[in-house]
Amino acid sequence: MFEINKRDGLARLGKIKTKHGVLDTPTLLPVVNPKILTLSMEELKKCGAQGIITNSYIIYKNSEIKKVAEEKGVHGLLNWKGPIMTDSGTFQSHVYGEIEMEPEVILDFQKKIGVDIGTVLDVFTEPGTRFEEAKKELNETQKRIEEADNNKETMMLAAPVQGGRHLDLRGEAASRASKTNAELFPIGGVVPFMERNKFKQLAEIVLACKKELDISRPVHLFGCGHPMLFALAVFMGCDVFDSSSYAKFASRDSLMFTWGTRKLEELETFPSEFSASPEISIHQLKSMQKDERQRIIAKHNLIVSFTEIRRIKQAIHEGTLWELVESRLRSSPALMKVFDVLKEENDWLAKFEPAYRYKTPLKTGKESDNRPIFANFKEFDKGDMRHPYFGKLPLHLSETYPFHPGLLQDDMEGWKMQEWDVARVRTILDYQFSKGIGNIFTNGDVDLVTSKKTKRLRNLVLDEKHLVSLSHRRGLFILQEQGARLLHENSESLRFRVVIDPETASFNREGKSVFCKFVKDIDSNLKCMDECIVVTPKDELVAFGKLIISPEEIRLGQQGMAIRVRSGISD
Numbered sequence: 001m002f003e004i005n006k007r008d009g010l011a012r013l014g015k016i017k018t019k020h021g022v023l024d025t026p027t028l029l030p031v032v033n034p035k036i037l038t039l040s041m042e043e044l045k046k047c048g049a050q051g052i053i054t055n056s057y058i059i060y061k062n063s064e065i066k067k068v069a070e071e072k073g074v075h076g077l078l079n080w081k082g083p084i085m086t087d088s089g090t091f092q093s094h095v096y097g098e099i100e101m102e103p104e105v106i107l108d109f110q111k112k113i114g115v116d117i118g119t120v121l122d123v124f125t126e127p128g129t130r131f132e133e134a135k136k137e138l139n140e141t142q143k144r145i146e147e148a149d150n151n152k153e154t155m156m157l158a159a160p161v162q163g164g165r166h167l168d169l170r171g172e173a174a175s176r177a178s179k180t181n182a183e184l185f186p187i188g189g190v191v192p193f194m195e196r197n198k199f200k201q202l203a204e205i206v207l208a209c210k211k212e213l214d215i216s217r218p219v220h221l222f223g224c225g226h227p228m229l230f231a232l233a234v235f236m237g238c239d240v241f242d243s244s245s246y247a248k249f250a251s252r253d254s255l256m257f258t259w260g261t262r263k264l265e266e267l268e269t270f271p272s273e274f275s276a277s278p279e280i281s282i283h284q285l286k287s288m289q290k291d292e293r294q295r296i297i298a299k300h301n302l303i304v305s306f307t308e309i310r311r312i313k314q315a316i317h318e319g320t321l322w323e324l325v326e327s328r329l330r331s332s333p334a335l336m337k338v339f340d341v342l343k344e345e346n347d348w349l350a351k352f353e354p355a356y357r358y359k360t361p362l363k364t365g366k367e368s369d370n371r372p373i374f375a376n377f378k379e380f381d382k383g384d385m386r387h388p389y390f391g392k393l394p395l396h397l398s399e400t401y402p403f404h405p406g407l408l409q410d411d412m413e414g415w416k417m418q419e420w421d422v423a424r425v426r427t428i429l430d431y432q433f434s435k436g437i438g439n440i441f442t443n444g445d446v447d448l449v450t451s452k453k454t455k456r457l458r459n460l461v462l463d464e465k466h467l468v469s470l471s472h473r474r475g476l477f478i479l480q481e482q483g484a485r486l487l488h489e490n491s492e493s494l495r496f497r498v499v500i501d502p503e504t505a506s507f508n509r510e511g512k513s514v515f516c517k518f519v520k521d522i523d524s525n526l527k528c529m530d531e532c533i534v535v536t537p538k539d540e541l542v543a544f545g546k547l548i549i550s551p552e553e554i555r556l557g558q559q560g561m562a563i564r565v566r567s568g569i570s571d
Contacts, residue, residue, distance in 0.1 A: 001156065001183050002218050004560070007528075007549075008316040009352045009372060010210065010237035016184075016218055018083040018116040018156060020075065021050065025218060026234045026312060028225070028305055029053040029085055031244035032078060034065050038247040038298045041080050047299060048306030051082050053242045056110050056118070057089025057101060073114035085117040085158065085242070086110050090124045090188065091223070103144045110155060117156040117184055120148045125164035125189045127201075134164040142176050149180040157181070158220060160188040165201060167208040174212035178557065184240070185213050186220035194223060200337040203236065207345055210237045215556035227258045227308040231328045232338060234312050235321055246305060250298035258308050259331040264297070275307075276300035319357045322371050326364055343370040351552040354529040356401045356474040363389055373402070396427035400475035420448055420457045429468075432476050432531075433487070433496065440490045441467055441483070462486075479531045481567055484544035488533050494523040498547065498563055502536045508543045509568035516562045522551045534563060543568045 006013040016023040030044055032054045044052065059069050059077070069077045074084050088106050089099050103121040110118035121144060123137040145159045159182035163169030177185055187209050193202045206221065213219060218239040224230070225243015233241065249256055253264040257271060269282055276299040277285075285293060315321040329335045342349065349372035361373055368374075385395040390403060396418060397403045418424055425448065426438030447461040457470045460477070467483035470476075479487070487496055499521035500514055508514055514534055526532055528550045534543040545565040549558055 002216065004216075006316060007352075008319050008321045009235065009349065011234045011312075011316050011321050012237075012239070013313060013316050014218065014239060016083075016240070018051075019154075020084065020116050021082045023051050023083055023240070024313075025239040026230070026309060027051070027240055028230075028309055029240060029242040030246060030302060031055075031225075031242055032080075033244070033247075034059055034069075034077060035062065038250065038295060039302070041078065043299060044302070045082075047302040048309070049082075049302075051084065051116075052078070052080055053085040053087060054078065055089065055092075056086040056106055056113070056115065057092055057099065059086075059113070060089075060101070060106065060109050069113045075114060077113070083116045086115045086119060087222075087242075088119040088121040090119075090122050090160070091191070104147065104151070107148050107151065111153055115155060117158050118152070119158040119186065120145050120160060122160040122162055122188055125162045127165050127189075127192050129164045131166055131169070134162075134166050134169055138163055138169055138173050142173065145177060145180055145182065149182060152181075156183040158184040158186050160186045160222070161209050161213070162189050163205075164189060165205070167204060170205055170208040171212045174209040178212065178214035178217075182217070184218055184220050185209075186222045187238070188222045190221065191223035194226070194229070197332070197334040199229070199232075199334050200341055203232070203338045203341040206233065206236045206238065207341070207348075211348065213556070215553050216559040225305070226261070227256060227305045228260060228328055228331055228335070230305070230308050231312055231315075231321065231325045232335075234316070235325045246301035247294075247298045249301055250294045253293070253297065255297055256301040256304055258304065258328065264293075274300060275303045319359050320362075322368075322373070323362055323364060326367050329367070330365075339367050339370050342372075346370060346372055348552075351527075352550050353527065355527040356476060356529055358473065360404050361402050394427045396424040397431055397475075400428055400431065404475070420450060420455075422446055422448070425457070425460060428475070429477065437487070437490075440486065477531070479533075479544050479566070481544070481569060484533050484569065485541065488535070488539075488541045494521060496523055496526070496531075496533050497535050497539075498522045498526075498532050499535055499537055500542065502538075505536055505540070505542045508534055508565055509570060511543070511565055511568045513561050513565050514543070514545075514563035516549070516554050516558050516560060519554055519562050522554060524551050526551055528553075532563065534565065540571075541569050 001017055003015045004012045014025045016025060027050055029051050030049050032052045034054055059065050089101055092099050106121050122141040125134050125137045141162050148157055159177040159180055161173045161177055163173045187206060190202055190205060219237055220240040221233050221238040223243055224233055224241040225245035254261050264286060267282055276296050315324045329338055353373045385393060387393055387403060422442050426442055429438035429441050444463045448457055449459040449461060450457050456472055459466055460468045465482040466480045467486060468477035468479055471478055498519060501518040501520060504518045526547055528547060530547050532547045533541060535541055543565045545563045548564050549562055554562060
């Protein structure tokens with residue numbers, strides 16, 4: 001149901017496949033009130049919507065609308081051909097108090113009207129709820145999730161994660177929800193935090209949930225509809241958003257931007273292109289009738305939102321999402337506090353960082369110090385070079401990812417490209433694998449094979465055996481068969497290893513990829529994109545290649561390919 005195509009840390013580009021089409025994630029589902037349509041379905045589509053979300057409770061409680069929905073289905077009711085998700089009425093209980101609805105009744109109704117993704121009627125835990133009461137509400141929500149899981153039939157199920165402000169309860173709720181067959185995990189009960197600009201608490205809640213959720217399934221952040229929050233939420237692993245903010249803000253003459261919100265009366269000119277109606281001036285907009293003005297502002301708010309979604313997708317593709325997150329968090333003091341959370345969770349976030357990126361990371365301010373990727377870099381006690389960002393490190397690493405001077409451009413005084421010698425090779429091998437590997441890989445008759453044209457190193461040959469090749473794009477080595485054998489012979493326990501089910505060993509010896517479900521154990525020190533060796537539980541060398549997801553992702557239930565095998569190794 002959920003296909004992940006590309007990652008940038010916890011962020012991912014994916015596809016949620018439903019009966020009525022595909023949702024390309026990350027994405028926003030605009031809330032559609034079946035009683036009040038601020039924008040037409042065609043306008044929503046033109047703004048960028050692939051799917052929408054509506055409220056099954058509101059439909060159920062209105063006899064006229066309910067009748068149409070039961071006759072034509074929810075797609076016929078709303079005249080929308082794409083995916084439709086429905087909320088269950090939980091938010092109404094937050095706004096108006098208790099609602100008169102049984103969980104099984106609203107679940108059956110969602111199935112009856114042909115919803116693509118239906119939501120369990122969970123218990124909304126308010127931010128101020130004490131632990132004991134929040135625990136009771138969590139248990140009730142989980143009971144409802146399990147009952148819905150057994151009766152969802154062909155409808156995709158959204159299992160909300162509650163727990164209020166209590167992070168341990170959030171983790172428990174996430175873990176328990178992950179044991180069901182739900183296709184989507186909405187993080188609920190967070191609108192009050194967003195409404196009060198408590199973004200630090202919001203970040204803590206999202207990360208507490210992500211730590212225990214099955215990472216192979218998409219995460220929905222309920223009520224998140226402001227474009228200034230999208231980049232942060234995606235960075236923390238959220239895939240889907242929904243909100244009626246585009247319309248609610250428009251009803252108050254408020255325009256949304258990636259850096260905040262402005263009242264129409266405060267604007268003397270448009271701070272950026274007014275894509276909703278480029279020909280309209282700010283003064284013309286102010287003089288319009290309220291209904292028309294509201295429609296145009298709602299359209300603007302939605303265009304800004306989907307433009308930001310597209311910008312985020314491109315950042316994931318490029319591996320530059322952190323830079324975008326930094327710029328967005330600097331837009332308000334309340335958002336700046338999120339950096340404290342990211343710093344505190346740096347070690348955990350770093351587990352999802354790749355060993356290298358194809359673009360040199362940039363330092364854009366002191367907040368860059370909190371970037372998870374920098375937590376992966378090994379420390380060096382001695383060196384002969386002073387890097388303005390990383391400090392003291394060996395000169396031999398000056399062209400190795402991520403130490404290249406491009407990080408700080410002109411701040412690398414005295415930097416120069418180094419001639420290739422054994423000492424330089426050893427330094428890079430020690431950095432990439434661990435101290436001591438450099439000596440092991442150069443203990444003998446060493447031949448450094450360089451390009452005749454560029455004079456750059458191509459291959460390291462030891463005693464006439466080709467051990468590794470150099471990737472100049474990242475300044476790191478790529479294992480060859482003899483290198484894999486030497487690494488295996490000179491390392492113990494799980495180091496550099498991925499342990500697989502012995503029944504699949506024959507396939508991997510043929511050079512076929514290793515899939516997550518066949519991984520029995522793995523070196524937790526490995527990073528995504530690291531070179532690794534594949535072994536059986538008896539430590540028999542089977543293959544070698546590149547780890548394409550992190551050990552933490554495998555622990556959290558990621559499906560699909562784990563290792564892109566470069567070559568199998570025969571007995």
